[in-house]
Amino acid sequence: xxxxEDEPVEIPDTPATRKAIAAVAAAPMDFTDEQKDSxxxxxxxVTKKVREAIVKQDTRRRANRQEDHAQxxxxxxxxxxxxxxxxxxxxxxxxxxxGSILRKNAPLIVTxxxxxxxxxxxxxxSHEVKRRAAEAIEAAAAAREQQARSIVTRVRDSWNAxxxxxxxxxxxxxxxTPYTIEIESALIKGRPIIAFGDMEDVRKSGExxxxxxxIQDIGRKTGTDLRFSLLSAPAxxxxxxxxxxxxxxxxxxxxxxxSVEKVSMPPDKSDNDQDYFxxxxxxxxxxxxxxxxxxxxxxxxxxxxxxxxxE
Numbered sequence: 526x527x528x529x530e531d532e533p534v535e536i537p538d539t540p541a542t543r544k545a546i547a548a549v550a551a552a553p554m555d556f557t558d559e560q561k562d563s564x565x566x567x568x569x570x571v572t573k574k575v576r577e578a579i580v581k582q583d584t585r586r587r588a589n590r591q592e593d594h595a596q597x598x599x600x601x602x603x604x605x606x607x608x609x610x611x612x613x614x615x616x617x618x619x620x621x622x623x624g625s626i627l628r629k630n631a632p633l634i635v636t637x638x639x640x641x642x643x644x645x646x647x648x649x650x651s652h653e654v655k656r657r658a659a660e661a662i663e664a665a666a667a668a669r670e671q672q673a674r675s676i677v678t679r680v681r682d683s684w685n686a687x688x689x690x691x692x693x694x695x696x697x698x699x700x701x702t703p704y705t706i707e708i709e710s711a712l713i714k715g716r717p718i719i720a721f722g723d724m725e726d727v728r729k730s731g732e733x734x735x736x737x738x739x740i741q742d743i744g745r746k747t748g749t750d751l752r753f754s755l756l757s758a759p760a761x762x763x764x765x766x767x768x769x770x771x772x773x774x775x776x777x778x779x780x781x782x783x784s785v786e787k788v789s790m791p792p793d794k795s796d797n798d799q800d801y802f803x804x805x806x807x808x809x810x811x812x813x814x815x816x817x818x819x820x821x822x823x824x825x826x827x828x829x830x831x832x833x834x835x836e
Contacts, residue, residue: 755808
């Protein structure tokens with residue numbers, strides 16, 4: 526991936542860009558620019574130029590942090606070196622009278638030591654407060670993860686849903702860009718599937734009381750742009766509309782897919798491909814499991830972690 530530094534791109538403040546920035550910021554320190562770009566593609570729908578700008582911004586932020594850390598470590602070494610140099614320059618006559626000067630300044634030295642001890646105690650207390658706060662945040666995140674995993678397991682088991690359909694796109698020899706017939710083969714199996722995604726829209730259908738729910742899939746194993754157009758019963762639609770965080774929450778869904786089509790769209794201004802696959806079917810259940818960047822989703826949504834939650 527190459528980033529054109531001659532043409533800076535302003536990153537718009539949208540839910541999609543905020544989601545992408547949060548995902549990249551949480552990525553491991555050894556992530557390459559290509560891995561960050563791939564993570565953004567799986568996390569949010571933004572243009573290629575915006576993806577490159579987000580990757581560049583994150584790389585610069587990490588470089589600045591490493592430089593600040595290196596300078597902070599270097600400073601104590603420089604101070605110690607200066608102290609040694611100054612000690613070598615102490616005149617001999619001052620060394621002879623050192624004992625007398627020490628006795629005269631004993632009260633001042635004691636005061637300084639008390640102040641230093643107080644500062645050290647304050648720093649220790651401050652560190653403990655921060656450590657406990659960090660532990661509380663980690664505990665809350667672990668609780669949210671456990672709750673999300675429990676919801677996913679319950680939805681999957683309630684509908685005997687297929688949670689392995691994405692394996693077809695990650696196996697050895699799988700096509701990077703699948704055809705419609707391959708998407709159909711993975712999704713249409715006569716039983717519900719499990720998927721994860723963002724709610725894009727809810728609209729009326731041609732059937733009385735029922736609605737059409739549009740969902741952007743968050744692929745766990747593929748970057749294919751897949752969306753769902755699902756017929757939703759009134760009770761399911763009402764639950765979605767009552768979710769206060771529905772525009773930012775990630776949902777786990779159980780749905781039976783009946784057909785798949787490829788929607789052709791004109792390229793964007795940066796000549797990025799805008800085509801996507803649209804799967805039609807029936808929505809059986811949709812449950813919110815929180816924000817994408819509030820969970821370690823790469824682990825949480827993996828098959829192994831889901832199976833471990835059953836044990």
